Amino acid sequence: MTDELEIKDLHVSVDGKKILNGLNLKIKRGEVHALMGPNGSGKTTLSNVIMGNPKYVVESGQIILDGNDITKLKPNERAKAGLFLGFQHPIEISGVRVFNFLRTALSNIGKDVNVEEFEKGLAEKSKELGMDEAFMDRYLNEGFSGGEKKRSEVLQMLMLKPKIAILDEADSGVDVDALKIISEGINQLAGTSGILLITHYERILKHVKPDFVHIMIDGKIVKSGDSSLVQNVEKSGYDSFRGGA
Numbered sequence: 001m002t003d004e005l006e007i008k009d010l011h012v013s014v015d016g017k018k019i020l021n022g023l024n025l026k027i028k029r030g031e032v033h034a035l036m037g038p039n040g041s042g043k044t045t046l047s048n049v050i051m052g053n054p055k056y057v058v059e060s061g062q063i064i065l066d067g068n069d070i071t072k073l074k075p076n077e078r079a080k081a082g083l084f085l086g087f088q089h090p091i092e093i094s095g096v097r098v099f100n101f102l103r104t105a106l107s108n109i110g111k112d113v114n115v116e117e118f119e120k121g122l123a124e125k126s127k128e129l130g131m132d133e134a135f136m137d138r139y140l141n142e143g144f145s146g147g148e149k150k151r152s153e154v155l156q157m158l159m160l161k162p163k164i165a166i167l168d169e170a171d172s173g174v175d176v177d178a179l180k181i182i183s184e185g186i187n188q189l190a191g192t193s194g195i196l197l198i199t200h201y202e203r204i205l206k207h208v209k210p211d212f213v214h215i216m217i218d219g220k221i222v223k224s225g226d227s228s229l230v231q232n233v234e235k236s237g238y239d240s241f242r243g244g245a
Helices: 043-051 075-081 098-108 114-126 132-138 146-160 176-190 227-238
Strands: 004-014 017-028 032-036 055-063 083-086 093-096 164-167 193-197 212-217 220-225
Touching: 004 043, 004 193, 017 043, 017 055, 017 193, 017 220, 032 055, 043 055, 043 075, 043 083, 043 164, 075 083, 075 098, 083 114, 083 146, 093 098, 098 132, 098 146, 114 132, 114 176, 114 227, 132 227, 146 176, 164 220, 176 193, 212 227, 220 227
Parallel strands: 032 193, 032 212, 083 164, 164 193
Antiparallel strands: 004 017, 004 055, 212 220
């Protein structure tokens, strides 16, 4: 069976407020999907629901991974099943070094490797992302710049090699140089993992070429197509898609 994530007629509320309204989406391994939409459309809610954040209440619908219903699984169980979430605002974890965090994360999802192999892989990926060795001894995200936090997220993704990676605004808070490095990291994984790239803007999509683009308005996908949709957004804005136009 082809590895894929399927979201079927998903309805979700947060603190009693309805956010997702019958959302449908299917992502196969090896595909890059860009999800665009205005603030408040439910993009970040979708990313949290996929990973099982208990704050978000699934009223109805299903989240299916490789043919298995994971709607009620805990976040750690979803990670073991092959899902990864890159946060819009990565949290700081004082006292936990990047090196130890990544080693533990691999072990927890059943991808433990020997120390020599781990260190070699980490050194290679870190160099590709412009991160020096001293970075690995820093506490996770503590005192990191916006670009460093996002590169750290991409480093985690490259080391964990998930089936499906959800990246919530990987381009926010980064400069042009960091954006290019982050994009190169995403492109490395694109051939082997399914990627859902959530973004407001065109700029990252100049470096990461999506196979599919989806426009999200008011908690559901109103339009799907190829990369030409990105130009439509830049030209006419999101209002042109309201009502499924």
